[in-house]
Amino acid sequence: MLPPLAELIDSARVVALPMHTRFRGVDTREALLFEGPEGWAEFSPFVEYEDAEAATWLTAAIDFAWKTQPAPVRDRIGVNATVPAVPASEVAAVLARFAGCRTAKVKVAEPGQTLADDVARVRAVRETMGPEGRIRVDANGFWNVDEAEHAVHALNEFDLEYVEQPCATVPELAELRKRVKYMGIPVAADESVRKSSDPLAVARAGAADLLVIKAQPLGGITHALQLVTAAGLPAVVSSALDTAIGLSQGVALAAALPTLEFDCGLGTSSLFLDDVADLRPVDGSIPVGRVTPDAAALDRLAAPAERRDWWIERLTRCHGVLEGRA
Template sequence: MAAGPSLDDLLATAVPFALPLRHPFRGLRVREGVLLEGPEGWGEFAPFDDYPDTAAARWLASAIEAAFRGWPEPCRSDIEVNAIIPAVGADDAARLTREAIADLGCRTIKVKVGSRDLSADEQRVGAIRDVLTAELGPGQGFIRVDANGAWDVRRGEQALRSLAGFGLEYVEQPCATREEMRELRRLVDVRFAADELIRQADGHVTRISEIADVAVLKPAPLGGAAPLLQQAEALDVPVVVSGSLDSSVGLGTALAAAGALPDLPFASGLGTGALFACDLAGPVVPRNGRIRVERIAPDPQALQVAAALVSEERRAFWLQRVADAWAVKG
């Protein structure tokens, strides 16, 4: 394999960017990151601020793969995707679901839950089910809820016994630990998906069927599309490919991974483009519930606008973040 880029190579093309979101998402109002350009195109480095350098190093590996090494060959031309709804009120959830169906053609809705107010979660999910029923028919459309590990076993049982009545495709990462996931799974009749437990593991995970029915894999935290395919092959459950609140450019890595997987039994979690108020290129949003597998280059004017939204302090932060991740990656 040819030698990879040097740190100087990366910093020479690095463009920190900031993209405002339509709604707050997991505490964020603006998504920041860095674009890196190489012979294959552009890669995105955007680990969240609270991620350690060891995790950021994997995100940098993913950006280097995209910009300097390229992606695996796809075996399909487009991907079915879900729409995603933040932890908003019931009225907003209903409106966003109607828009997802009418404008994007999505039939699968992923929604954030796990707030302290269980009744707010119930109202949000119930509003989504009401719209799916009204627009698609009784029992049509899928709802997947994502708790991001917020529940303990007692709270998770209480929440899922209530939310299951709305018909759930699965619950993503209901609890933070394997032990809690295992115990809760015995108590409720809902399919489980594991996300953080895989993403935060040290090395490949092989056995999760004792705690989950589905594995949610995100390429950037795993080091890129090729490492995701290797992780998927090692697992003993089906895989859903998801993004990490990527820009339109960064989403290309997740599309490449989903496009190259031999089996893709569920809609992928790649409908996050609709969350951005503006993007680095024409927004990558579903049409008829699907997104094409393709590489997206930034629009020069859009990138200039997004770069101008980054303060000098944050620009220095991001360039240092690249250097720190490089030092860990080696």
């Protein structure tokens, strides 16, 4: 049941979280938080997303705030460090913010950078983490098949755990997977799942070895679990650059998966200079459980009035989309 818009707005708080390093093109992450009968939830589709896509994120937030969630089967979630597309000289400082993490996800294929930049960054991660560390890279679909094959060869010496969304389309992923299979480097799909009208296409095409899933973009925990079951592939739960509130929803998703073979991308609170609650990794993991924002933090991180108005207008439009779907 869709709660009345007025009920969402009544508890809505819009926050702006400053970041240590520019990531995904932003220096400050904005989010709208609201409270329902089950607790706090987050609505934070990226600002460039159209209302039809953003409304799915609102579905997830309402589901988390109004409905009882699937029971957890674990009480802590191992998480990876996230290394933005920084110069190699800054890698050690980034990793130092992710206490005890044994896995690092490294951004590669950043527009305006070169493969040499990627190699230098991944080498710095390997040197900092040592041979025991696990390294995965994320290209966000920016390579074509030939570029991706070349990059995987160039990065192979660093013992990659997997390469995430190396190419944009499902056919490209399938072709790349064939080309690099002999190297033993798995291919993970992210955007081909969460931004697709047919999220199971990647599994049917044999285009990925595992899925990267995110609670908000997939419409909530129950839908994400159904997707993983239908795909029949291992899953890694990741953040959509959420505040601690959104992260707690991702943690609940990871906690409910029947099996969890990989560290999850849910340690991203460490990318922020400040957050509405403390959900940074301790000994490489974070606890399972709902998070309540700190009242002082909500005030300290409150977005300017014009940005609050923008988010309330967006919430109103997306609520209208959901009314139309109902």
